[in-house]
Amino acid sequence: QSVLTQPPSVSGAPGQRVTISCTGSSSNIGAGYDVHWYQQLPGTAPKLLIYGNSNRPSGVPDRFSGSQSGTSASLAITGLQGEDEADYYCQSYDSSLSGSVFGGGTKLTVL
Amino acid sequence: QVQLQESGPGLVKSSETLSLTCTVSGGSISSYYWNWIRKPPGKGLEWIGYIYYSGSTNYNPSLKSRVTISVDSSKNQISLNLSSVTAADTALYYCAREALRGAWFDPWGQGTLVTVSS
Numbered sequence: 001q002s003v004l005t006q007p008p009s010v011s012g013a014p015g016q017r018v019t020i021s022c023t024g025s026s027s028n029i030g031a032g033y034d035v036h037w038y039q040q041l042p043g044t045a046p047k048l049l050i051y052g053n054s055n056r057p058s059g060v061p062d063r064f065s066g067s068q069s070g071t072s073a074s075l076a077i078t079g080l081q082g083e084d085e086a087d088y089y090c091q092s093y094d095s096s097l098s099g100s101v102f103g104g105g106t107k108l109t110v111l
Numbered sequence: 112q113v114q115l116q117e118s119g120p121g122l123v124k125s126s127e128t129l130s131l132t133c134t135v136s137g138g139s140i141s142s143y144y145w146n147w148i149r150k151p152p153g154k155g156l157e158w159i160g161y162i163y164y165s166g167s168t169n170y171n172p173s174l175k176s177r178v179t180i181s182v183d184s185s186k187n188q189i190s191l192n193l194s195s196v197t198a199a200d201t202a203l204y205y206c207a208r209e210a211l212r213g214a215w216f217d218p219w220g221q222g223t224l225v226t227v228s229s
Contacts, residue, residue: 002155033213034214036214036215038156044221045205045219045220045221045222046156046205046219047219048215048217051214051215051217057217091156091215092213093213098169099158099170099171100161101158102156102157102158103155105156
């Protein structure tokens with residue numbers, strides 16, 4: 001059972017918009033700790049996609065965006081492309097654990 | 112740019128100690144937190160723990176009794192020891208850099224698969 005909760009799967013057709021939620025608690029996201037998002041393509045290491053709730057590293061398309069409110073965060077992907085098919089993970093810091101926590105991951109399928 | 116490379120045995124016997132090394136190239140270990148993260152087959156990512164370049168550590172409470180992370184600054188290497196392993200410790204093990212506590216992990220190593228056999 002992961003500390004952060006994500007839907008196991010989401011799907012969308014090419015060109016559509018999908019969102020992935022990440023729900024935490026008062027000891028992590030709700031305490032004001034930033035949320036970061038990673039994309040893991042099959043057979044590769046996780047790649048930083050969004051940091052500090054809504055910032056994109058250099059090279060990440062602006063089709064990817066992040067937001068945070070209260071004890072939850074969301075990753076939005078617009079203009080879905082086949083290459084976006086991957087697992088997506090959220091991550092934050094938890095004060096009760098004094099360490100980093102991840103969501104269980106969400107598998108994105110492009111129909 | 113900084114690159115991380117994990118290495119170590121791909122097969123460990125149950126009840127023995129898993130030992131992995133992360134070699135950092137293209138940059139210094141100084142002023143960063145160095146983390147170990149794992150991904151069991153079919154499951155999500157799990158944070159194992161970190162070591163600061165100065166040597167201070169913090170571990171996931173669920174693994175704390177079995178984990179030791181150390182650093183060798185002269186070799187730019189971070190090591191992970193996980194004792195008394197069971198099949199539940201079978202996973203892809205990654206090392207990753209963290210600039211500040213609570214910050215993001217970037218970059219990551221490519222990961223190394225460790226299988227625990229009985």
